[in-house]
Amino acid sequence: xxxxxxxxxxxxxxLLTRLAVGIVALFGQLNPLDVxxxxxxxxxxxxxxxxxxxxTRRRELVLLGxxxxxxxxxxxxxxxxxxxxxxxxxxxxxxxxx
Amino acid sequence: MSLVLAAECVTKxxxxxxxxxxxxxxxxxGQLRVVFGRNGEGKSTLIKIAAGRIxxxxxxxxxxxxxxxxxxxxxxxxRGLFYLPDHDLFSSAFTVRRQLEMIGRxxxxxxxxxxxERMGVRDHLDRPPHKLSGGELRRVELAAVIVRxxxxxxxxxxxxxxxxxxxxxLADAFRQIASTGVAVVVTxxxxxxxxxxxxxxTWCTSGTTYELGPPSSAVRDEAFQRGYLGPYLHSIAR
Numbered sequence: 033x034x035x036x037x038x039x040x041x042x043x044x045x046x047l048l049t050r051l052a053v054g055i056v057a058l059f060g061q062l063n064p065l066d067v068x069x070x071x072x073x074x075x076x077x078x079x080x081x082x083x084x085x086x087x088t089r090r091r092e093l094v095l096l097g098x099x100x101x102x103x104x105x106x107x108x109x110x111x112x113x114x115x116x117x118x119x120x121x122x123x124x125x126x127x128x129x130x
Numbered sequence: 131m132s133l134v135l136a137a138e139c140v141t142k143x144x145x146x147x148x149x150x151x152x153x154x155x156x157x158x159x160g161q162l163r164v165v166f167g168r169n170g171e172g173k174s175t176l177i178k179i180a181a182g183r184i185x186x187x188x189x190x191x192x193x194x195x196x197x198x199x200x201x202x203x204x205x206x207x208x209r210g211l212f213y214l215p216d217h218d219l220f221s222s223a224f225t226v227r228r229q230l231e232m233i234g235r236x237x238x239x240x241x242x243x244x245x246x247e248r249m250g251v252r253d254h255l256d257r258p259p260h261k262l263s264g265g266e267l268r269r270v271e272l273a274a275v276i277v278r279x280x281x282x283x284x285x286x287x288x289x290x291x292x293x294x295x296x297x298x299x300l301a302d303a304f305r306q307i308a309s310t311g312v313a314v315v316v317t318x319x320x321x322x323x324x325x326x327x328x329x330x331x332t333w334c335t336s337g338t339t340y341e342l343g344p345p346s347s348a349v350r351d352e353a354f355q356r357g358y359l360g361p362y363l364h365s366i367a368r
Binding site: 090099100 | 183202203204205207208212213217219223224228235236
């Protein structure tokens with residue numbers, strides 16, 4: 033239940049981050065769907081940081097601590113959907129190119 | 131009665147300011163212990179260190195028979211600690227029911243229905259916590275404690291923003307929780323209410339703590355009267 037809630041947040045924020053950066057890239061005449069390793073790593077880090085900021089803003093760290101969730105586990109919950117999303121995007125784009 | 135949690139000889143400084151120079155905190159099975167102290171004397175810091183929320187500069191925390199030089203909050207929580215912070219516990223992102231379910235499922239806890247019934251918050255189950263009043267929030271948090279069934283409960287100023295009538299109800303709830311064998315430690319300034327409910331009083335002042343014993347002994351302590359009780363003496367005498 034905890035995993036579902038926080039992985040869900042990670043997925044939402046990854047999507048939002050991708051969308052926001054994609055729009056900015058479009059304006060800068062850059063590739064909005066850049067899936068290079070460096071870019072994907074950047075999105076994973078950015079999503080994890082955004083999730084951490086959201087969790088801190090909502091003051092959820094004590095609740096999560098009381099649930100026995102460590103900071104490392106929480107970071108994994110946040111990074112997981114971003115990693116999965118980036119991998120899927122890369123697979124989808126390479127299939128599209130072929 | 132056995133010692134569940136002990137934070138011993140704790141020191142803590144924030145930059146140049148030394149908040150705790152040699153403070154201790156103990157939680158004993160079945161007892162409601164109250165920590166009094168003026169604002170800024172280190173009560174919250176001490177309770178956070180005991181819960182593993184912040185690291186002490188020196189000292190050790192013993193919990194459930196294990197000694198920790200650098201206790202981690204989530205480790206202690208897994209072993210049976212529950213910490214109520216001096217701000218709202220629940221997230222505004224989920225309903226009260228969902229958060230109680232998270233606690234219940236994570237620890238194979240007690241029944242949510244029974245807990246909310248006991249705390250009189252059944253009507254608030256499907257509301258987001260930020261729509262509740264201070265008193266309702268505190269009662270919902272205590273329902274979470276009942277669902278969790280911890281071995282030790284540390285509550286930092288749980289009576290803040292609560293009307294006197296609600297404070298009495300909360301104090302009764304803390305007493306009931308302690309009577310089920312939970313080691314309870316509460317901080318606060320609601321002297322008459324807390325003295326009536328407490329089994330033991332600890333005074334936190336000038337970076338150290340004094341174990342004053344049961345409330346009847348504590349109120350006779352002259353230094354405690356001078357240094358903390360002051361204006362409350364009349365209400366206690368009554």
